[in-house]
Amino acid sequence: MSAERLEAPPLVDERSRSDSLVSPLPARSDFVLDVSNFSVVYGTGEHMVRAVNDISFTLRRSAVLGVAGESGSGKSTLVYAMTRLLRAPGLISGGVVNLNTTRSGDAGEETVNLVTASEKELRKIRWSHVSIVLQSALSALNPVLRVGRDFDEVLKTHRPDMTRAQRRERAAELVSSVGLNEDRLDRFPHELSGGQRQRIMIALALALDPELVIMDEPTTALDVVTQREIMNELQDLRARFDFAMIFITHDLSLLVEIADEIVVMYAGSIVERARANELYEAPRHPYTLGLLNSFPPMHGQRRELTGIPGSPPDLADLPTGCKFHSRCPYAMTRCRDEEPPLTSLGDSERSVACWLHVGGPGVSVPVELSRDATTKDRAHANGERP
Amino acid sequence: MSETLNQPTSTPVQLSARHLTRHFTTRIPGRFMKAKHVVRAVDDVSLDLVAGHVTAVVGESGSGKSVLARMLARIVKPTSGELDLEGTPIAVGARRTLDYASKVQLVLQDPFASNNPVHHVRHSLERALLLHGATKGTVDELARAALTRVSLEPPDRFLDSYPHELSGGQLQRVSIARALCVRPSVLLADEPISMLDVSVRLGVLNLLKGLCDNEQLALLYITHDIASARYLADETIVMYAGQIVERSISTALVDEPTHPYTQLLIASVPNPADPTSQAREKAEHTTFAVADVGCRFAPRCPYAMDVCRTSDPPDFTVGEGHTSRCWLHASEPEAVSEVAPPERRREGETTKT
Numbered sequence: 218m219s220a221e222r223l224e225a226p227p228l229v230d231e232r233s234r235s236d237s238l239v240s241p242l243p244a245r246s247d248f249v250l251d252v253s254n255f256s257v258v259y260g261t262g263e264h265m266v267r268a269v270n271d272i273s274f275t276l277r278r279s280a281v282l283g284v285a286g287e288s289g290s291g292k293s294t295l296v297y298a299m300t301r302l303l304r305a306p307g308l309i310s311g312g313v314v315n316l317n318t319t320r321s322g323d324a325g326e327e328t329v330n331l332v333t334a335s336e337k338e339l340r341k342i343r344w345s346h347v348s349i350v351l352q353s354a355l356s357a358l359n360p361v362l363r364v365g366r367d368f369d370e371v372l373k374t375h376r377p378d379m380t381r382a383q384r385r386e387r388a389a390e391l392v393s394s395v396g397l398n399e400d401r402l403d404r405f406p407h408e409l410s411g412g413q414r415q416r417i418m419i420a421l422a423l424a425l426d427p428e429l430v431i432m433d434e435p436t437t438a439l440d441v442v443t444q445r446e447i448m449n450e451l452q453d454l455r456a457r458f459d460f461a462m463i464f465i466t467h468d469l470s471l472l473v474e475i476a477d478e479i480v481v482m483y484a485g486s487i488v489e490r491a492r493a494n495e496l497y498e499a500p501r502h503p504y505t506l507g508l509l510n511s512f513p514p515m516h517g518q519r520r521e522l523t524g525i526p527g528s529p530p531d532l533a534d535l536p537t538g539c540k541f542h543s544r545c546p547y548a549m550t551r552c553r554d555e556e557p558p559l560t561s562l563g564d565s566e567r568s569v570a571c572w573l574h575v576g577g578p579g580v581s582v583p584v585e586l587s588r589d590a591t592t593k594d595r596a597h598a599n600g601e602r603p
Numbered sequence: 604m605s606e607t608l609n610q611p612t613s614t615p616v617q618l619s620a621r622h623l624t625r626h627f628t629t630r631i632p633g634r635f636m637k638a639k640h641v642v643r644a645v646d647d648v649s650l651d652l653v654a655g656h657v658t659a660v661v662g663e664s665g666s667g668k669s670v671l672a673r674m675l676a677r678i679v680k681p682t683s684g685e686l687d688l689e690g691t692p693i694a695v696g697a698r699r700t701l702d703y704a705s706k707v708q709l710v711l712q713d714p715f716a717s718n719n720p721v722h723h724v725r726h727s728l729e730r731a732l733l734l735h736g737a738t739k740g741t742v743d744e745l746a747r748a749a750l751t752r753v754s755l756e757p758p759d760r761f762l763d764s765y766p767h768e769l770s771g772g773q774l775q776r777v778s779i780a781r782a783l784c785v786r787p788s789v790l791l792a793d794e795p796i797s798m799l800d801v802s803v804r805l806g807v808l809n810l811l812k813g814l815c816d817n818e819q820l821a822l823l824y825i826t827h828d829i830a831s832a833r834y835l836a837d838e839t840i841v842m843y844a845g846q847i848v849e850r851s852i853s854t855a856l857v858d859e860p861t862h863p864y865t866q867l868l869i870a871s872v873p874n875p876a877d878p879t880s881q882a883r884e885k886a887e888h889t890t891f892a893v894a895d896v897g898c899r900f901a902p903r904c905p906y907a908m909d910v911c912r913t914s915d916p917p918d919f920t921v922g923e924g925h926t927s928r929c930w931l932h933a934s935e936p937e938a939v940s941e942v943a944p945p946e947r948r949r950e951g952e953t954t955k956t
């Protein structure tokens with residue numbers, strides 16, 4: 218894996234510069250990742266596209282953060298840029314991505330700002346501390362090598378002390394931990410099914426026992442039964458290896474099952490952030506509500522659902538104000554002119570960027586988006602929409 | 604065996620398939636020897652597509668859904684079986700006629716692959732219309748009407764767009780418009796929403812539903828998403844390894860599935876409302892976990908009995924218009940030792956390949 222060495226971004230603030238030195242800090246170990254004001258653009262000048270807009274979040278050790286959003290909302294860009302795998306014309310335009318590592322063996326705990334880290338530091342961090350599983354395993358695995366070689370390479374680079382036989386043994390252990398037979402190591406990627414390749418990628422990501430694993434739509438290309446098997450295996454693996462995870466998908470109901478906390482992205486920004494069950498039970502942003510209502514239910518009366526009107530926005534041609542206003546059934550005049558900031562709601566650990574909630578006392582919140590909304594309220598709201 | 608379901612006699616069957624079968628002979632990739640292997644992609648499938656009705660076919664990838672759709676469209680020739688369009692038997696071995704192509708239209712999964720990137724929407728619609736006998740003077744009006752039917756309005760905004768200028772949902776509507784502009788009586792939609800953004804999927808499903816209701820189209824809706832089948836379809840057919848394993852009225856099928864495979868499919872759907880209901884099938888499986896003898900699902904079935912490993916079950920009637928291809932539903936009690944309790948495969952009973 219190689220990464221573009223990015224120019225020092227112009228908008229990086231002072232804080233990130235001082236953090237860029239690898240400095241041992243006292244017990245920050247609550248969070249494995251601390252991202253603040255992170256922004257990414259594609260291209261320059263007139264054609265510049267803001268793909269990730271001033272995003273901040275933290276990830277607790279061993280926790281799962283879910284990232285939901287439709288295609289083009291900037292999910293992949295966010296994690297590629299965070300791990301510095303982003304290629305030109307992508308450019309980090311600001312922010313800090315602090316990784317607090319503890320598993321570096323003897324070195325103890327240290328904080329590294331990935332945005333300013335050197336290639337050498339990044340090489341040490343990748344696989345050992347942070348690994349990433351991509352949507353298409355076929356493009357991530359080398360097509361002309363038997364998959365066992367991928368394991369061998371990763372282990373050889375990072376664990377020079379291991380012998381060939383030890384590496385093989387570790388690889389066998391890893392593939393069996395994802396439910397595959399050891400003989401799969403002797404296959405070429407094209408000889409494996411989609412689900413098997415994705416399992417190989419997960420096993421590879423865990424090879425060096427990282428503390429953070431990023432999964433970019435790992436099951437989107439698979440069918441529902443295989444997806445279920447892999448999700449179950451992931452739960453078991455997390456119990457065993459205790460890694461934190463960023464899990465990206467467009468399938469909000471899948472996220473509600475696996476994530477502790479969920480951020481919902483729309484057009485490059487976080488529009489809502491909440492604990493998974495709270496987001497599911499009482500969504501506060503109209504877009505979140507629309508997404509939840511976009512999945513036909515498995516039970517109950519069949520009724521017509523409407524989903525979300527319109528189509529996802531083109532980042533090169535964004536509307537003014539709230540980027541969702543043109544598709545929003547609750548849009549007010551203000552939404553067209555002013556972009557709502559992501560604001561913490563006093564009642565819980567959740568934030569939302571919507572004038573309905575942060576517009577002051579003059580605005581009344583529709584019942585289905587209120588704190589005490591019930592499933593019935595939400596279904597009702599969906600059925601009534603034009 | 605599975606002749607017509609309890610369709611009201613007033614609703615005409617547009618396209619009827621009997622015992623459709625398609626086998627492929629492939630060579631198993633292997634380093635030492637090349638063995639021939641017969642893939643039974645579709646095996647003895649019978650179904651009726653009825654005007655104004657939606658029939659869903661649900662199954663994992665590789666279960667034979669696309670091969671079935673292509674046989675119905677007569678793009679793939681069946682190994683055996685019969686087709687009957689509007690009461691006229693079709694010689695399945697013969698070449699597809701233009702008349703058949705205009706009556707039975709196929710919409711594919713990937714709208715970006717099925718819309719030529721170098722041609723604008725007008726070109727692809729007019730080409731289809733001219734091919735199917737429209738005159739030069741009328742194509743413009745017909746193309747506009749086709750876009751209006753799929754709610755791409757105003758049509759002028761879309762006629763001169765190129766595929767890359769449209770979103771996935773809009774482009775899939777163009778594909779549907781192109782299929783509909785030749786006035787088919789049957790529409791075969793092969794996973795029409797699986798590549799689309801979540802928020803626009805319902806819009807496309809509602810569009811299809813409206814076409815069935817208002818224009819008496821017979822629709823075959825192929826999907827791996829059983830929730831969307833329940834939402835859209837009147838009848839749902841579940842396929843496993845080329846065979847129909849269960850079929851019923853959609854709500855009855857999802858609410859009371861009787862085949863262990865249907866139960867597995869349903870339990871696999873993410874369901875935050877009821878996280879305890881989730882399947883725990885841990886074993887790795889591949890399409891090779893398809894039995895050659897007996898029930899094809901037996902190697903993965905948590906309830907498999909001796910009879911399942913030796914003889915292929917027939918369709919058993921388990922309710923009105925509801926059949927299940929599973930020995931658990933055999934009426935003679937001696938055929939079934941006991942109905943297995945609803946718990947999943949035990950550890951160690953896996954089918955690693």
Ligand SMILES: Nc1ncnc2c1ncn2[C@@H]1O[C@H](COP(=O)(O)OP(=O)(O)O)[C@@H](O)[C@H]1O
Pocket residue numbers: 259260266268286287288289290291292293294295305306307532
């Ligand atoms: N190489 C690129 N050049 C220009 N724009 C890009 C490039 N890659 C992605 N984008 C834009 O960035 C946005 C976010 O893309 P992406 O991060 O892939 O979204 P997601 O993963 O949520 O589908 C998209 O709207 C896309 O147009």
Ligand SMILES: Nc1ncnc2c1ncn2[C@@H]1O[C@H](COP(=O)(O)OP(=O)(O)O)[C@@H](O)[C@H]1O
Pocket residue numbers: 627628629642643644662663664665666667668669670671890
């Ligand atoms: N041209 C072909 N040659 C050989 N095997 C094929 C061919 N087309 C399909 N198959 C096989 O037939 C089976 C069913 O495929 P398909 O209908 O595409 O499944 P689905 O659409 O349900 O995912 C699969 O095992 C597939 O490998």
Ligand SMILES: [Mg+2]
Pocket residue numbers: 292293294433
């Ligand atoms: Mg992506």
Ligand SMILES: [Mg+2]
Pocket residue numbers: 668669670
């Ligand atoms: Mg298919």
